[in-house]
Amino acid sequence: MDAVLLARIQFALTVGFHFIFPPLTIGLAWLLVWLVGRYRRTGEADDRALARFWVRLFALSFAIGVATGIVMEFQFGTNWARYSRYVGDIFGAPLAAEAVFAFFLESIFVGVLILGWNRVSRTTLWVSSWLVAIGSTLSAFWIIVANSWMQTPAGYITRNGRAELQNFWQAVFNPSTMPRYLHTVDAALIVGAFFMMGISAWYLLRDQHVEVAKRAFTMALVVGFLASLGAAGIGHWHAVQVANTQEPKLAAFEGLFETQTHAPLTLFGIPDAKTRTLRAAIQIPHALSLLVGNTAATEVKGLDATPRADWPPLLATFFSFHLMVLLGLYFMAFTALGLLLLWRRRLFGNRFFLTAALWSIPLPFLATQVGWMAAEIGRQPWAVYGVLRTSDAASNAATVPAGQILASIIMFSLIYLLLFNTWVRLLRRAIHHGITDEAPVRIDDPGARR
């Protein structure tokens, strides 16, 4: 296999695995602000138990996020050396800023949040939870800045055989930064909320820790509903931005082959690049034009506006995008139903709904994965859209031969499999241990042997 393809597989694997964790910890971090804040206010034992329980699950996930994040920071240099040389003048800065302004903040205060329960005051714990939440949300900002610059590069000039910075703020706030950042953070809240709902539902179904589980469930439900609504609004904003700045990507999302006014919105279909048609299409007439430009007369560029060689892979882009939208609709419907049941006071007796909440835990993770697939596969064949092709971005094949990349893919696959299994196993252990102040592991050590 060729080295560029292997490098892409490796990047997809490592970033995909890494990205299981940051949305969860960002979402949970904000929910923890509320839980720790409540403990700060009341000082009650059950509030302390609830907060510490969730800190425990947070810590397990945070650790893997940190460990797998190091790989990402190194990978541009190891596998994408030509990319690094070409765009380092612009792309390195947000990565460094992420470390300086965000990683330090979250890493240092996460220590206080995990270990400070018998050492610092309740207010300090609460402030630490705020700083962890702010730190992790800021780190998302800088990494989205970096990635958005790859989608819609701005504030640069091509000089001395590379892209050089011309205006820092234009590069930072390039056209896609804000919609994509808010979309990502909003998605993280959905991930965190469904995670908390699902695990709380598990306790409710088993009649354990009922009072605190209801408390956590209710809060997560409200956050989940608001975030799901937000996802629709922000998602729309983002899609309009894609339509304006990355035409072939939107065309691939929608399976739109011909440039047209009164363009339809595709609910389902199978894009066929050979015949340039959308098979088995189910569409809403005019709707895409309406969504993009507020009038049906808006012209939407189809794939015909882009040379064939510059099309993104259609099937993967189309289906990952549509699956994300479908899941987004499910999150909205599910949380709206939950609020309705809560209002009617029928929520916590409804075993069907609670079981559905439990089984819904993986869905927001899936949605974030396919959302990113749509974003990244939809950018192909470019590493930096319109500026640098992916095929020109990888490391020199003589320096990093395909065999070495393959070896590292195998290494990462094995170690990530181990990490994932351990994560799930230890989460289950911590959950079975219960919502309690007490640590799950008791050390009954007879004392040091001499």
Add this chain to the structure above:
Amino acid sequence: MSILQTIWFGLIALLFAGYAVLDGFDLGVGMWHLFTRGERERRTLLNAIAPFWDGNEVWLLTAGGALFAAFPPVYASVFSGFYLALMLLLLALILRAVAIEFRSHESSPAARSRWDAAFALGSTVAVLLLGVALGNILRGVALDAGGNYTGTFFGLLTPFALLVGVLNLAMIATHGALYVVMKTEGLLADRARRWAKLAWGAYLPLAVLTLVAAALFPHLRQNYLAMPALWLLPALALLAIILTGVWNRAGQPGRAFVASGTGIVLLLAAAAAALFPSLVPALNHPAWSLTAHNASSSALTLKTMLILASAGMALVLGYTIWVYRAFRGKARWDEGY
């Protein structure tokens, strides 16, 4: 040659020095982890570093990010050139990071022992590899005109690079053991004092040997011959290393730890002074060396980054000091999780 390029050369060195001193002690603790006796000692050891290790590791990410931002060709050449070595480093860092957290959630002693082994092995391998990498940078590597490394993985395992790797093991082992002496009490502290003595016994001669070996490379001697005042750096480094051992024997772990940290910084300063302005000397063709002049980002990027980094790092130092104060005092086995 702009002043910004010089400043960034210094800042990169400073960030790596911060990483070596801070993450150095928790990596060093990892190296000794399996030499403890019993669950309580292991728990104490982990509690001594638990609130800090994660923040310490961010120094590496910051140094890497800053290197990418300030000297992209260096980041690209070194990271792709040392590919397999870096993949092993990543494996080691991943394992030790998750081991610290996972271990505390495991109930079976066997599972805890496995994570203990991963923590110790990961820490040791990471220290060795980072030392070997620095050794290669100092010695210089084979580059082509485009800055690509043209050697092999085994080409990185030269005697000098391995010497620096072993020196790093002894240095970090000393540093970590002194941290344990400082942060614990009783039998464990006594044992750690002996560990520090043992590691220091290797550290001092290795440091002397490495300095002599480095001075045999003409390109590393150049700056020192042009500016003899630089000899103060290795001289003071050796003095700090000697004081480290003296104070440890005298039962003053706090002073010994500070001396050890100072020794690490001075050794790295001596290395940076020898390299300047080179970041990666090209062995085969000196003109192809990557230097602060020919491999930096644009002046605008360097300036913007300088403003961001100064503001950010001031904040970081502030709350880093706060958290070390919040968790000051002796570590205990029954605190934390």
